[in-house]
Amino acid sequence: MQAHFAELGALINQISGFIYPNEIELQWSILIVIYPYLTGLVAGAFILASLEKVFNVKELQPTYRLALLCALSFLIVAPMPLQAHLGHPERSLEMFLTPNGNSAMAMFGFVYMWYLMLVLLLEIWFDFRADMVRWSQEARGIKRFFYSALALGSKDISEEAVAFDHKAVYTITLIGIPSAFILHGYVGFIFGSIKANPWWSSVLIPIVFLFSAIVSGIAMILLIYYVSSLVRGQQPKMPCMDKLASFLLYALILDFSLESLDFIHRLYESEESIHILSELIVSKLFLSLTIVQILLGTILPLLLLAFGRYSRLPAELKRIIYVLSAMLIQVGIFSTRWNVVIGGQLFSKSLRGLTAYKLEIGGQEGLITAIGFLILPFLIFLLLIKILPPWEDEKETVPAAIEA
C-alpha cells in the first residue's frame, strides 16, 4: 500500500497543467491494452478463416484450420487480463448472474460465451469431427479413448455424414462472420460509448477497432503459417502467401483510411477537447502514435506490402518482405491498442492537463504479467495443434493409412 502511494506521489511531478485530484491514479493498465489486442486477433483470424469457407478463396486453404485454432487460443486467454485486473476478481461471476442490462461491459460475458461456444468450438468440432473419428479408430489405449471422447462418441464418417459436417461448418461460418464483427465491434463500443472521454467517444471507434482487428488477424496468421511451414521443413506455398499479403494490404488500406478519417474529422471539427488532444499527440503519445503506430506500424508495411505484392521479386525475397510487414503490423496494432486505452487516460477530463502512466515491471498489473498473457496463447496454440493437427498433408495421409 505504502509503495503504491509512493509511486503515485512520484507521478505528481510528471503531471503538466491541471488534472482532477482523483486522476493521478491511472485506472486501466497494460492488461486492458492486451484485452482488445487479443480479441482483435480472434476476430481477425476468424474472418480470415471464413474467407476460405464462405467466399471460397482456395489459396487460403492451408491457413483455414490454423486460423481457427489460433482464434481459439487467443479467445481462451482474452478474458484473463480482465479478470486479473479486477479489484474483486472473486465477484466477476456477478457479471453473468446479475448483469446490468444497460452496461456495455456486462454484455461481454454473453458475447464471449456466444462466440466461444456457439461459433468457434462448434465450427472446430464439425471441421475436425471426421478426423477425430479416424484418429480414434487408428490409435490405441488412452489416445483412442481421448479422440473418441473429443468426437463426442460419433463414429459415422460416411460420405453423407462428412457432407453434413461441411454444411454445418458453412452455416456456422455464416453466423460466425457477424459474430466476429460483434465481438470486436463490441469491444470498440466499450470505449466509444464513454461520452466523458473525448479521445474514446467516437462512433467510428468500433469500426476502426474492427478493421484493425482484421489487419492484426491476417498478419498473425501469415506469421504463424510462415513459421509453422519452416518448422515442418516445408516451403510456405507462394499463392497462399501472396493472397494473405493481398488481403493484408486491402485491410490495412481500409484501416488506415478509417483512422485518418477519424483524425481529420476531429481536427476539422476542432471541438473543445482539440487543444489537450493535440498536446497529447505531440508529447506523451508522440513515440507510440506517430512513430510506432503510424510510421512503423502502418505506412512502412503499407509500402512494403504494395512493393512486395506488385513487383517482380524472387519468391524468397517476397516472403521476407511479407513476414517483415506482418511483424511491423503486429507492433503497430499493439501500439494502436495502447494509444486508445492508455492514451485515453493520459489527459484530464478537465481538458487542462496531462497525467502520466508508469508501467510497473512486476506486480499484478506489471510488464511481466502482461508478457505472460501475450505468450500464453501461443502455448495453448502449440498444445492445440498437437491435439488437433491442422496440416492438410497429414490429413490426407491418415485415411490412406486406415485403408492400408
Next chain:
Amino acid sequence: MADKLNRRDFVRRAVESAASVVMLSVCGPMRSLGRASEEAEAEPAAYDATKHYYGMGVQIDKCIGCGRCADACKSENDVPREPFYFRTWVERYIIDSEREVHVDSPGGGIHGFPPPATEEDILRSFFVPKLCNHCDHPPCVQVCPVGATFKTQDGVVLVDQDYCVGCRYCIQACPYGARYLHPEKHAADKCTFCYHRITKGMLPACVEVCPTQARVFGEIKGRSSPLHRLMKMEEIQVLKPELNTEPKVLYTKLDGEVR
C-alpha cells in the same frame, strides 16, 4: 438530599444503575438479533426515501478556499488521507489579463492555497468546490456491469462496495473525476452526500463545517427548503451541461471557464 445519602443507599443505587446499564447493553443487541430482516429494512421507519429528493447548491462567491469541507469529508467518510483520493475537493481558478486560465488544487485544497504566482496580473479569481454531481442521468450507473452503483429513490447515487467488482468502468465514465478506487476496499468510492447522516436528518459533513455557508444542502423539490430558495433567487448553472448528465449539484456564479 445529597448529604442524606447514606452508605447503604449509595451501594443500592450504584448496583441498580449498573444493572440497568447491563440490561440495556444486553437487550439492545438482543432486540436487533430478534428482529426479522424486513423489520431491519424498515428500521429507519422515520425515514421515507420517496419523500425526499436531494441536491446541493454551491455558491462560488462565498467559497474562501479554506478546504475544511474536503478535510471534514475525509474524516467523516473513511477517505484515505493520501492526496490522490477525494470525495470532495476545492479548485482555484485564476484568470489572468491575457484570459489565460490557471487552475490548481494542491492536496485537494485541504490545507488551503499558496499565494498566487502572478498577483498583479489577475483578471478574476475564485474557488470551485467539487464533488459527485449526483446526476439525474448518471453515466456511472449506466456503465456498471453488475449494478453495484445505483441511484436511490431520493436521488443520491451510491456504490454498494460489497458488490462492486472493481472494474473501474464507472471511474472512466464519470466526466467530473468524482470517483476513485478505494485502495483498501478495492471498490469504487465517491461522495454519498453523507447518506448515513442525511437519512437521520443531519447535514453532510462538508456542509456542516463550511464557515461561509457556501454549500447549501437540501430538497430540490421541497418548496420550503433553503436549496429551493437558492434556486429561486439565484441563477443556477451545472458542470458540463452539454453531456446531458443533469447534475444535482447546482452552482451559482459559475464561470464559463470551469470544467
